[in-house]
Amino acid sequence: MAFLEIKNISRSFAGKKILDDISLSVEQHSFVSLLGHSGCGKTTLLRIIAGLETSESGSIMLAGKDITGVPVQERNIGIVFQNYALFPHMNVFENVAFGLKLQKKDPGAIKVKVAEVLDKVRLSAMSKKNVSFLSGGEQQRVALARAIATEPQLLLLDEPLSNLDHALRIQARNELKRLQKETGISFVYVTHDQSEALALSDSVSVMDTGRIRQRGTPEEIYYQPKDLFTAGFIGRYNIFDQKHTVEHFKINIGANAVAAILPEHLMISAHPESKLQIKDILFNGPLTEYIITEEEFEYHAVLLSEQAGSLRTGMSVYISARPENIKTILQ
Amino acid sequence: MTGAVKNKTFKFFITAVTVFFLFGYVVFPLWQLVITSSSGTNALQLLNRKNVFTACFNSVVLSVISVAGSAVIGTYFAYLFHYKNIRFKRFLSAVVLLPIAIPPIIGVMSFLFLLGDNGLLMKLFDAKNVQFSGWTAVIILHLYSFYPLFYLFAGNALKKTDDSIIEAAQTFGAKNSKIFFKLILPQLKPALLGAGLLTFMASMASFSAPFIFAGSQRFLTTEIYYSKINGDTSLSALLSLLLAVISVIVLFFFRHYSKVAEAVKTKGTVKQKIFDRTHAFHHGAAVIAVIFGLIILLPVISLFTISLIPDAALMQSGLHYSFSFHNYINLFNDDFIEPFLNSIRAAAAAVVITVCAGLVIGHIICGKRNIFKTLMEVTASVPYGIPGTVIAICLILAFNSTNIFSFNTILVGTFWILPVAYAIRNLPVMTQAVRSGLAMVDGSAEEAAAALGAKPFRVWRSVTMPMIRAAVTDGALLVFINSFGEFVATVLLYNYSTKTMPIEIYAQMRLYNNSMAATYGIVVFLIVIILVYFARKMSSSYLQQKN
Numbered sequence: 001m002a003f004l005e006i007k008n009i010s011r012s013f014a015g016k017k018i019l020d021d022i023s024l025s026v027e028q029h030s031f032v033s034l035l036g037h038s039g040c041g042k043t044t045l046l047r048i049i050a051g052l053e054t055s056e057s058g059s060i061m062l063a064g065k066d067i068t069g070v071p072v073q074e075r076n077i078g079i080v081f082q083n084y085a086l087f088p089h090m091n092v093f094e095n096v097a098f099g100l101k102l103q104k105k106d107p108g109a110i111k112v113k114v115a116e117v118l119d120k121v122r123l124s125a126m127s128k129k130n131v132s133f134l135s136g137g138e139q140q141r142v143a144l145a146r147a148i149a150t151e152p153q154l155l156l157l158d159e160p161l162s163n164l165d166h167a168l169r170i171q172a173r174n175e176l177k178r179l180q181k182e183t184g185i186s187f188v189y190v191t192h193d194q195s196e197a198l199a200l201s202d203s204v205s206v207m208d209t210g211r212i213r214q215r216g217t218p219e220e221i222y223y224q225p226k227d228l229f230t231a232g233f234i235g236r237y238n239i240f241d242q243k244h245t246v247e248h249f250k251i252n253i254g255a256n257a258v259a260a261i262l263p264e265h266l267m268i269s270a271h272p273e274s275k276l277q278i279k280d281i282l283f284n285g286p287l288t289e290y291i292i293t294e295e296e297f298e299y300h301a302v303l304l305s306e307q308a309g310s311l312r313t314g315m316s317v318y319i320s321a322r323p324e325n326i327k328t329i330l331q
Numbered sequence: 332m333t334g335a336v337k338n339k340t341f342k343f344f345i346t347a348v349t350v351f352f353l354f355g356y357v358v359f360p361l362w363q364l365v366i367t368s369s370s371g372t373n374a375l376q377l378l379n380r381k382n383v384f385t386a387c388f389n390s391v392v393l394s395v396i397s398v399a400g401s402a403v404i405g406t407y408f409a410y411l412f413h414y415k416n417i418r419f420k421r422f423l424s425a426v427v428l429l430p431i432a433i434p435p436i437i438g439v440m441s442f443l444f445l446l447g448d449n450g451l452l453m454k455l456f457d458a459k460n461v462q463f464s465g466w467t468a469v470i471i472l473h474l475y476s477f478y479p480l481f482y483l484f485a486g487n488a489l490k491k492t493d494d495s496i497i498e499a500a501q502t503f504g505a506k507n508s509k510i511f512f513k514l515i516l517p518q519l520k521p522a523l524l525g526a527g528l529l530t531f532m533a534s535m536a537s538f539s540a541p542f543i544f545a546g547s548q549r550f551l552t553t554e555i556y557y558s559k560i561n562g563d564t565s566l567s568a569l570l571s572l573l574l575a576v577i578s579v580i581v582l583f584f585f586r587h588y589s590k591v592a593e594a595v596k597t598k599g600t601v602k603q604k605i606f607d608r609t610h611a612f613h614h615g616a617a618v619i620a621v622i623f624g625l626i627i628l629l630p631v632i633s634l635f636t637i638s639l640i641p642d643a644a645l646m647q648s649g650l651h652y653s654f655s656f657h658n659y660i661n662l663f664n665d666d667f668i669e670p671f672l673n674s675i676r677a678a679a680a681a682v683v684i685t686v687c688a689g690l691v692i693g694h695i696i697c698g699k700r701n702i703f704k705t706l707m708e709v710t711a712s713v714p715y716g717i718p719g720t721v722i723a724i725c726l727i728l729a730f731n732s733t734n735i736f737s738f739n740t741i742l743v744g745t746f747w748i749l750p751v752a753y754a755i756r757n758l759p760v761m762t763q764a765v766r767s768g769l770a771m772v773d774g775s776a777e778e779a780a781a782a783l784g785a786k787p788f789r790v791w792r793s794v795t796m797p798m799i800r801a802a803v804t805d806g807a808l809l810v811f812i813n814s815f816g817e818f819v820a821t822v823l824l825y826n827y828s829t830k831t832m833p834i835e836i837y838a839q840m841r842l843y844n845n846s847m848a849a850t851y852g853i854v855v856f857l858i859v860i861i862l863v864y865f866a867r868k869m870s871s872s873y874l875q876q877k878n
Contacts, residue, residue, distance in 0.1 A: 051782075085776040087798075089798060099783030143779075
């Protein structure tokens, strides 16, 4: 049995099903992401695991014990909230020491432990500061330190990086990964950011309208999407119906399937007689994106900017792809 | 608090306490009032009496005039202080707010010593024919006491308006007066309605000013007092019920209208402020502000002056006084200390009761709505609409015999009836303070504490309570200030051994010990001002902490 075993969890609010028979397992020492649009139920699932919310059915097992009915206080699960939820009337040290004091550790040991985790999140110098005066990135690290100080069996993170600006987010992402490796705590990470989930996780669960659509390693869900939702949400796949697949790629996928091709696998070449046109070119530093229209359809192709060559807006082009890069998705 | 942080037994316990408190000290006394007013001699006959009608009519007319006059003065000064750059603005704007901190009985006394028969100003100008009494006196007192409400409300609303619309109007050639009436005033509507409600209610409930100055004019509050003193309990109960009903009707009427006004308010993000652009001082506005500030200060100055003059000298005609701090030294004898301590004790006890009750009720009624919570909330806010005189009558009717809510003693005539009365009057203040505190508490901080292993009570003690402490302390200070200067209910509930400072002040005035009364008045005034200062300081530091 896995370290965390969630079975058949369902939850409705005001008659609307938020979670629909969800099952999920998390191995020890692993980093698992729940990825989905806002409102897909990922935060509710996280709160049920934490014990802040109850489920209508199903069970949760942690380290071999059934914790379904156990109150939040006794689960020994750490949480990092989206808004950090720091105690505004306490300084950094007091925030981090809060859980340790509840565990009735002696003051000396608390001091040592707080110093140790503050060092881990590189906040040793801020120990006596009021949390209200810290920057967003520092507050986020205090929240993290507070949650890992009590050495929880499991750490739940609810979009912890969403309130940071872009550059800080990349940096914080690397710190998170390092921290997870160092502490060995299993992380369950909720996010709506595909690149975050792909970069951090050992395993990603793609959620949509209360269900898990697909679960796998980042490479699996990126390169082998099982359905249109995952294909569109994770890899921004181009979707072609049977007629267009035959026309452009000369292969037959059958009437009840579509072909999905990643933007970076779609090749383009200038051809004056083609009815496909480059509608727009978006230069994005290392990569350049081409938006190609065919009547009412629109495709995306991504090339390394250095290899972009002489393609210009308004040019007529052909598209092609290697057969191994054309995924068939049954509808 | 979220579901996870609550605990069933604890919840049941605080719900039981809340129901007991609200039923015993709000519903039950009001019910006694209804019973008594309908049990006496034919209620309809009483209502038909001309006196009752006159008192009702006078009270309403007085309230309407008070609202209109205060609105004009208060709004004008809010406008002046917001848009004009005036020298000594900070000091002047504090002076303009002063009357709000003066307990009514002290205000009344100050005016008596300034403009009354033996008043300083009268002597100064040797004006023997001018009588400061009746309608004029009561209205002036009301304007003095109530315009700061409009000043405060309108001032806060002006801070939220977007001044760039004024610049836009100026580009179309709009004149200042047009801008004020067509653009600024409409934006102030919700604030003015709010201030109007408070003024109307306070004016209906006003007792001290009519009591001292009205002479032969009848008002509802004074009629209630006199009928109670004359032993006609059922008439006083009936009049109380009438006053309560009028107040509650007005309360709901205004609430409805202010909701509508709130709904049409425009929402914006970027607010432009233009008033400081030129940095030039506006001398015309400054002159008006200084003169007005002096008028506001005059009663207090006269009170202080009188407190420095020995009583014997005061009775002489002319203005050849010798000043001394003799009266202030007299403060330290036993006769003074007793009422002083009584006031402190009663106010402190009221604070303890309201803080406990407010914390419990505030917790119960926050979070998801249901019928039970709404019922509790409405009950807890009822005392807000009920004048002090009526609350006193209710308490007399409810606690002149033993029952479980009085813990099997007769409360009337004891010291404890005073804090109970103050606590009931101030319950809405405290409940509101707790609620606004709880509204700012970040629910996920409580959840974070629970996830770290804190049990419900520990979450409350370590996280919730520290976060609402500032709001609760603010509310507690306000309760203390209100209770310390309370006269209206006290005058019906005290006895010789439990008399408080305001009662003693009134008694000294009745004995023509004017300078001693003035000295007491200054002491109460100073205590209240110091507390107000601390309350304001704390709320601003609280706001800084929030940012």
